[in-house]
Amino acid sequence: MYTAADLRKGLRVEVDGVPYIITEFNFTKPGKGQSIYNCRLKNMLTGSTFPKSYRSNDTIDKPNLEEKRVRYSYAEGDRFIFLDEGYEQVVVGADVLRNNRFFLDEDMPVDVLFHNGEPVDVSLPNFVEKEVVHTEPGARGNTATNVLKPAQIAGGYEIHVPLFVNQGDIVRIDTRTGDYCERVNKR
Amino acid sequence: MAAASSTRGASVSTLRSRAALLRAIRAHFDQAGFVEVETPLRLDCPPNEPHIDAEPSGDSFLRTSPELHLKRLLAEGMDRVYELGPCFRRGERGTFHHPEYAMLEWYRAPGGYLDVLADAENLLCAVAARLCGGCAFVRAGVRVDLTPPWPRWTVSETFRRLAGWDPVAAFDPDRFDLDLVGKIEPALPADRPTVLIDYPVEAAAMARCAGGPRPVAERWELYLCGMELANAFSELTDAAEQAARFERWAGERRGRGQAVYPADAAFLDALPRMPRAGGAALGVDRLLMCLADLPDIRSVRAFA
Numbered sequence: 338m339y340t341a342a343d344l345r346k347g348l349r350v351e352v353d354g355v356p357y358i359i360t361e362f363n364f365t366k367p368g369k370g371q372s373i374y375n376c377r378l379k380n381m382l383t384g385s386t387f388p389k390s391y392r393s394n395d396t397i398d399k400p401n402l403e404e405k406r407v408r409y410s411y412a413e414g415d416r417f418i419f420l421d422e423g424y425e426q427v428v429v430g431a432d433v434l435r436n437n438r439f440f441l442d443e444d445m446p447v448d449v450l451f452h453n454g455e456p457v458d459v460s461l462p463n464f465v466e467k468e469v470v471h472t473e474p475g476a477r478g479n480t481a482t483n484v485l486k487p488a489q490i491a492g493g494y495e496i497h498v499p500l501f502v503n504q505g506d507i508v509r510i511d512t513r514t515g516d517y518c519e520r521v522n523k524r
Numbered sequence: 525m526a527a528a529s530s531t532r533g534a535s536v537s538t539l540r541s542r543a544a545l546l547r548a549i550r551a552h553f554d555q556a557g558f559v560e561v562e563t564p565l566r567l568d569c570p571p572n573e574p575h576i577d578a579e580p581s582g583d584s585f586l587r588t589s590p591e592l593h594l595k596r597l598l599a600e601g602m603d604r605v606y607e608l609g610p611c612f613r614r615g616e617r618g619t620f621h622h623p624e625y626a627m628l629e630w631y632r633a634p635g636g637y638l639d640v641l642a643d644a645e646n647l648l649c650a651v652a653a654r655l656c657g658g659c660a661f662v663r664a665g666v667r668v669d670l671t672p673p674w675p676r677w678t679v680s681e682t683f684r685r686l687a688g689w690d691p692v693a694a695f696d697p698d699r700f701d702l703d704l705v706g707k708i709e710p711a712l713p714a715d716r717p718t719v720l721i722d723y724p725v726e727a728a729a730m731a732r733c734a735g736g737p738r739p740v741a742e743r744w745e746l747y748l749c750g751m752e753l754a755n756a757f758s759e760l761t762d763a764a765e766q767a768a769r770f771e772r773w774a775g776e777r778r779g780r781g782q783a784v785y786p787a788d789a790a791f792l793d794a795l796p797r798m799p800r801a802g803g804a805a806l807g808v809d810r811l812l813m814c815l816a817d818l819p820d821i822r823s824v825r826a827f828a
Contacts, residue, residue: 364619369576371575394780
């Protein structure tokens with residue numbers, strides 16, 4: 338159980354059985370009134386956010402969260418199998434992985450967050466390198482660097498890349514945004 | 525400012541503006557016939573205000589405001605006094621709060637809350653003229669016009685319009701604080717000061733209550749740039765009523781597990797000799813945040 342005095346940006350709390358992370362926090366106090374703790378809570382399952390105010394005497398539930406380092410093994414349809422240090426299987430669904438499922442590589446270290454024993458979120462390495470399996474050739478002579486074109490990476494995920502990137506190139510992708518970052522080497 | 529990059533707090537240029545603001549405040553009050561006083565920073569008996577906690581200092585406490593001592597000076601016969609100096613409130617830290625902050629507090633007798641409202645209007649125009657060259661300033665791209673008279677919004681009407689209920693008719697302290705922060709403050713105009721005035725008697729603090737069929741506390745709060753800048757009362761001089769409020773607040777504090785401070789007997793003894801007066805307290809750091817267009821209280825205080 339947390340009290341309002343524990344609230345701060347980044348703290349994980351539980352409201353009605355759902356884990357939230359505090360993304361914005363401010364202390365305020367109307368004249369002669371009680372302390373008000375204004376928070377913005379981000380739902381750790383859906384990513385949606387909403388504002389919530391707490392008073393000094395409010396208590397806030399602490400979520401039962403556990404983080405575990407695992408390594409990616411293989412996929413079975415929408416089920417993604419990871420192995421922990423003791424080679425126990427950890428199964429994470431595509432609904433939890435979302436776009437991250439396109440960025441997995443065998444043996445990749447991944448941090449899985451569990452809420453009441455259920456996986457609810459994963460953290461991949463910030464950058465992964467993937468091959469472009471399909472993209473149209475860039476228009477000849479168009480050297481503008483801010484023009485992007487669609488490109489498919491191995492696994493079927495589509496990103497937007499600069500015109501100079503060709504099929505077969507290896508590109509670096511930021512897993513936090515899912516966006517193209519840079520070209521690593523030319524075909 | 526490169527020199528300040530390794531130090532938290534105000535830049536050198538902001539500290540120059542701060543010094544100019546303090547000079548302008550003193551010049552204004554000195555010219556208006558107020559006497560600057562310095563009262564004790566350490567108190568044995570900070571007022572038992574329900575939601576204000578004092579920082580212990582040895583066997584005493586750092587003052588949360590100079591209010592009780594300034595009122596004793598009125599009881600001694602001074603009629604216009606002001607104090608400009610640090611106050612301390614335990615655990616208050618946020619964009620607009622710092623546990624150590626600069627307070628300007630002034631009293632005039634004879635008088636009431638409308639007299640110190642006129643003082644506040646004149647003061648802000650005078651300091652803006654010195655610092656910003658006119659009775660206006662620009663904050664966050666908005667020109668804020670300080671020309672008096674400032675719009676006065678009664679608490680009753682403001683809450684009915686913006687929060688859908690009337691705290692003067694039936695008071696609910698939790699709802700009052702939450703709606704004030706969540707519904708009223710965000711709706712206040714950005715280009716003008718707003719005076720929220722005539723509070724529920726339950727939120728009188730140390731204000732005198734006006735009689736009549738629907739009594740209200742003669743109290744106002746000044747809002748500027750979304751911040752509560754000043755609080756003022758027609759001061760309560762009824763010692764029995766004041767003692768009863770102290771006792772009620774002490775009970776509330778005890779119930780919430782907050783520290784309970786001893787009642788200030790010297791203040792209560794002096795109160796019957798205190799003339800009818802108006803008093804106001806203004807947050808100097810926040811005023812500088814407005815005039816210098818800075819977003820955080822730490823950006824106007826050295827080493828904050």
